[in-house]
Structure formats: structure tokens, C-alpha cells
Amino acid sequence: MTLTAPFTLKGRSLCSIDDLTKEEILYLLDSANEPLNPSALQGKIIAHLFLEPSTRTRLSFEAATLRQGGQVISVAEPLQTSLSKGESLSDMIKMVSSYADLIVLRHPQDGAARWAAEMADVPIINAGDGAHEHPTQALLDLFAIRQSQGRLEGLSIALGGDLKYGRTIHSLLKALAHFKPRLFFICPEGLEPSSETLERLKQKRILFSFHPRLSDVLPSVDLLYMTRIQKERLKGGLFEPICLDRSLLNSVQDHFKILHPLPRNEEIAPDCDNTPHAFYFEQAKGGLNVRAKLLSELL
Numbered sequence: 154m155t156l157t158a159p160f161t162l163k164g165r166s167l168c169s170i171d172d173l174t175k176e177e178i179l180y181l182l183d184s185a186n187e188p189l190n191p192s193a194l195q196g197k198i199i200a201h202l203f204l205e206p207s208t209r210t211r212l213s214f215e216a217a218t219l220r221q222g223g224q225v226i227s228v229a230e231p232l233q234t235s236l237s238k239g240e241s242l243s244d245m246i247k248m249v250s251s252y253a254d255l256i257v258l259r260h261p262q263d264g265a266a267r268w269a270a271e272m273a274d275v276p277i278i279n280a281g282d283g284a285h286e287h288p289t290q291a292l293l294d295l296f297a298i299r300q301s302q303g304r305l306e307g308l309s310i311a312l313g314g315d316l317k318y319g320r321t322i323h324s325l326l327k328a329l330a331h332f333k334p335r336l337f338f339i340c341p342e343g344l345e346p347s348s349e350t351l352e353r354l355k356q357k358r359i360l361f362s363f364h365p366r367l368s369d370v371l372p373s374v375d376l377l378y379m380t381r382i383q384k385e386r387l388k389g390g391l392f393e394p395i396c397l398d399r400s401l402l403n404s405v406q407d408h409f410k411i412l413h414p415l416p417r418n419e420e421i422a423p424d425c426d427n428t429p430h431a432f433y434f435e436q437a438k439g440g441l442n443v444r445a446k447l448l449s450e451l452l
């Protein structure tokens with residue numbers, strides 16, 4: 154069965170998860186369950202401009218393009234581009250718009266994707282802009298949450314780690330607000346979500362609380378979304394990471410799952426990997442279909 158949407162995403166950019174309605178998000182998640190159409194992107198060229206390190210996001214976008222019959226032109230190393238000769242992002246985007254049908258952009262500056270979308274003649278997908286947002290990660294996070302819990306509405310979700318600089322957290326919190334979760338935050342002091350983020354949750358009537366230790370909340374939550382400390386974005390300061398190991402899993406419910414956008418550092422001990430609670434590798438795997446569906450809907 155091929156799903157048909159009562160709206161079109163064609164020609165649109167995805168800079169923030171707020172660019173999609175709840176209905177559009179659910180449609181993308183539903184259609185990501187369907188087999189890929191190997192000719193959906195036939196004749197299309199997708200430019201992948203990754204001006205910051207990436208493994209999963211870049212490779213899953215590339216695989217998603219190739220598996221649907223599209224072609225890829227890419228930059229994975231900013232020093233190899235004319236940005237190193239002083240070319241502006243806007244000149245680069247204008248030029249690449251004339252070579253490709255869509256641009257997937259990862260950039261170190263907050264807001265770069267929106268700015269690029271204003272310059273570009275083709276859709277832009279934000280693959281992470283500074284500490285700001287990572288909307289396609291939020292889509293695949295929701296996909297993994299629904300896959301692991303069977304639903305999105307009304308879950309009890311703990312979020313651990315760097316809740317201030319993690320762009321996946323920013324997009325995920327915005328997306329989750331559609332589904333009335335109960336949120337539990339466990340983070341080093343100084344890495345709390347911004348006051349703007351907390352205010353927004355309050356406005357949406359999402360209940361949240363802060364807790365010093367993972368063990369305070371693990372027995373009662375459906376899932377834990379862990380993140381690494383974003384060392385490259387910290388302006389000074391040393392933070393003791395929040396860490397999960399196998400011994401902490403003794404108290405969790407059977408259906409409890411651990412998610413993480415990856416890459417992980419020390420925040421999830423490898424001894425958690427072969428427990429029935431680890432879901433982070435399945436989470437990353439689902440990214441291919443979610444991104445594939447998004448590409449074929451925007452083009």
C-alpha cells in the first residue's frame with residue numbers, strides 16, 4: 154500500500170522540526186515503514202554539504218539517495234572547498250543550488266540552515282546547525298520511540314546528558330511536545346535546557362522535572378534518551394558526564410529502552426549493548442528509511 158498525504162511537502166525546506174505539523178510528522182513516520190521505491194529519486198542530484206564531522210547522518214542520507222536511484226555530489230571536508238579561500242556560505246549555496254535539486258547541509262553555526270534556505274533556489278534539509286537543531290534526527294528519534302514502545306502519546310521519557318548544547322535535544326523536545334510526554338531531566342549543573350526551551354514546554358503544558366541521578370527515575374520511565382557532552386561547543390567548563398551502566402538497568406521495566414543519537418562517549422557503558430534495553434543501533438538503522446522518505450517527499 155502506498156500512503157497518500159492530504160498535503161504536499163514538495164519544494165519545501167526542513168530547517169527546524171517546527172517546519173512540520175504533527176500531521177506531517179506522523180505521515181513521514183508512517184511512510185518510513187513502507188519499502189523504498191528504487192526509482193523515486195531517478196534523475197535527481199542531491200548535494201550533501203557537511204561542513205562539520207558526521208558519520209551516520211551523512212552516510213544515511215547518501216544511502217537513502219542512492220537506494221532511491223538518485224545521485225550524490227558531496228563535500229565532507231570544508232578545507233577542501235572554496236570556503237577555505239574566504240568564499241561565503243551564501244555564494245556557495247547559490248552556486249550549489251544550480252548543480253543540485255536539493256541540498257543537505259550540516260554547518261557549525263546556529264541558524265545556518267534557515268539562512269541558507271533563504272539564499273537557495275532548491276530545498277534545504279538541515280542536517281545539524283551548530284547547537285541549534287537537527288530535525289531529521291528528531292524524526293528518526295520519534296520513529297525509534299514508536300517502534301520500541303508501540304506509541305508516541307503519553308510516554309514517560311528521561312533525557313540524560315548535555316541538554317543545553319545538544320541540537321538533537323532541541324529538535325526532539327519540540328517534536329515530543331506534540332505527544333504529551335512526561336519528561337525527566339538528568340544533566341550536569343550548567344547543561345540544563347535553555348530557559349526559552351523550558352518556557353515553551355510550560356506553554357505547551359508538558360510536565361517536566363529535574364533529578365540528580367539516573368537511578369531516581371529509571372524504574373518509572375518508558376525510555377531514556379542519552380546524549381554526549383558536546384565538548385566542541387562548550388565555552389570552557391568541565392562537566393562530569395551522566396553515565397549509564399548495566400547495574401542501573403536492574404530496576405527498569407521490561408519494556409524500557411535506551412536511545413542515543415550517537416556517537417556515544419562514556420555516557421553509556423558498552424556492557425549495556427547486549428541487554429534487551431539497548432535500542433540505539435536500531436534507532437540509527439531506522440534513519441535511512443526516514444531520511445529516504447523525506448527526500449522523496451520534498452523532491
Ligand code: NCD
Nearest residue numbers: 209210281321381414415416
Ligand atoms: C548528533 C549531532 O551531530 O548532533 N549526531 C548525529 O547526527 N547522530 C549527536 C552528537 O553529535 O552528539
